[in-house]
Amino acid sequence: MAAIPSIKLNTGAFIPAIGLGATPSEFTPESMADSERWFLTAFKAGYRHFDTGYIYGTEPYLSAALRASGVPREEVFVTTKLPWHHPKYVARSFDESLRKLGLDYVDLYLLHWPQTVEYPNGYDTPTSPSEMFLDVKTVDTPTLNDTWAELEALHTSGRARAIGVSNFSIKTLEQLFKTAKIVPAVNQVEMHPYLAQTELLEYCRGKGIVVTAYSPSGRWQQVRSDPTIVGLAAKYSATQTQIILAWHLARGVVAIPKSADIERQKENTALPTLSAEDVVRVTGLDRNERIVSKFGPDGKLFGWTAEQYGW
Ligand SMILES: NC(=O)c1ccc[n+]([C@@H]2O[C@H](COP(=O)([O-])OP(=O)(O)OC[C@H]3O[C@@H](n4cnc5c(N)ncnc54)[C@H](OP(=O)(O)O)[C@@H]3O)[C@@H](O)[C@H]2O)c1
Numbered sequence: 609m610a611a612i613p614s615i616k617l618n619t620g621a622f623i624p625a626i627g628l629g630a631t632p633s634e635f636t637p638e639s640m641a642d643s644e645r646w647f648l649t650a651f652k653a654g655y656r657h658f659d660t661g662y663i664y665g666t667e668p669y670l671s672a673a674l675r676a677s678g679v680p681r682e683e684v685f686v687t688t689k690l691p692w693h694h695p696k697y698v699a700r701s702f703d704e705s706l707r708k709l710g711l712d713y714v715d716l717y718l719l720h721w722p723q724t725v726e727y728p729n730g731y732d733t734p735t736s737p738s739e740m741f742l743d744v745k746t747v748d749t750p751t752l753n754d755t756w757a758e759l760e761a762l763h764t765s766g767r768a769r770a771i772g773v774s775n776f777s778i779k780t781l782e783q784l785f786k787t788a789k790i791v792p793a794v795n796q797v798e799m800h801p802y803l804a805q806t807e808l809l810e811y812c813r814g815k816g817i818v819v820t821a822y823s824p825s826g827r828w829q830q831v832r833s834d835p836t837i838v839g840l841a842a843k844y845s846a847t848q849t850q851i852i853l854a855w856h857l858a859r860g861v862v863a864i865p866k867s868a869d870i871e872r873q874k875e876n877t878a879l880p881t882l883s884a885e886d887v888v889r890v891t892g893l894d895r896n897e898r899i900v901s902k903f904g905p906d907g908k909l910f911g912w913t914a915e916q917y918g919w
Contacts, residue, residue: 796820
């Protein structure tokens with residue numbers, strides 16, 4: 609098992625290639641509060657990179673776990689994200705995230721989605737998950753270019769040490785580049801063996817953008833249970849999840865598996881090194897299949913069509 613590497617960002621800073629996904633197990637206040645327990649086990653298991661977001665509701669619990677862990681702030685890489693209904697309120701939202709995190713800077717601040725959403729309560733997030741994610745209403749302004757300029761200002765202030773995007777395609781990145789003064793450090797997208805996104809990965813690499821894979825194991829069982837993955841797990845005396853995470857590392861991709869279980873947290877950091885041939889075999893499983901961020905029967909995902917996303 610090789611040590612987890614770090615990858616250099618275009619800012620010169622390093623991001624640990626495995627981070628802990630910090631979405632709550634369920635979008636309920638109880639589950640959000642429970643995350644403090646498993647964030648602390650992750651610190652103990654050696655995690656030094658945590659991927660949260662305003663919308664996850666776990667920022668205060670990450671703050672509490674960080675303080676309880678005794679790990680010095682400068683040894684931890686913290687990512688959080690601007691939610692899609694805050695492009696009108698970037699400075700306020702960022703300040704609120706910092707306050708909840710108990711930090712005076714974040715290592716990476718991401719524009720969570722390219723589209724802007726408007727909820728009936730404006731700045732406030734609906735309390736029910738169904739209102740948060742279903743029938744979301746998108747608006748044309750602020751545009752992703754307007755919002756990126758606000759993130760650039762946060763970077764210049766030093767409080768967002770790196771800035772990046774999430775759920776961006778080549779199309780939306782090209783749109784961003786029409787006005788961007790700063791190249792995103794990271795593009796965080798759904799990526800796993802059934803959605804290898806090789807073209808996007810190569811495009812990002814060419815621009816100096818590090819790709820982070822979200823839902824890196826495919827979240828549920830179907831990717832883990834693929835016969836090729838099962839076969840490789842036997843070959844390397846590893847688990848199926850370890851094979852998938854090792855594949856991300858071999859491609860130079862950061863992966864942020866979420867686990868609320870200390871044994872699985874440890875498992876996800878003890879990864880084999882795949883041969884180049886086996887990396888190609890896993891990439892060959894690609895079906896361009898979105899498992900987590902998928903379109904509804906109306907052809908939309910959170911208010912946008914595949915054409916709007918450029919997916
Ligand atoms: N930017 C975005 O729009 C976006 C969207 C989705 C996700 N994300 C980020 O990506 C992170 C991870 O995504 P995800 O939770 O969708 O997918 P994931 O990390 O691929 O899968 C998480 C699921 O796999 C289970 N699991 C973890 N390790 C395992 C192992 N070794 N063996 C068996 N099962 C295992 C977890 O259960 P247990 O907890 O019980 O171990 C959990 O149910 C999120 O937390 C978030 O930070 C970002």
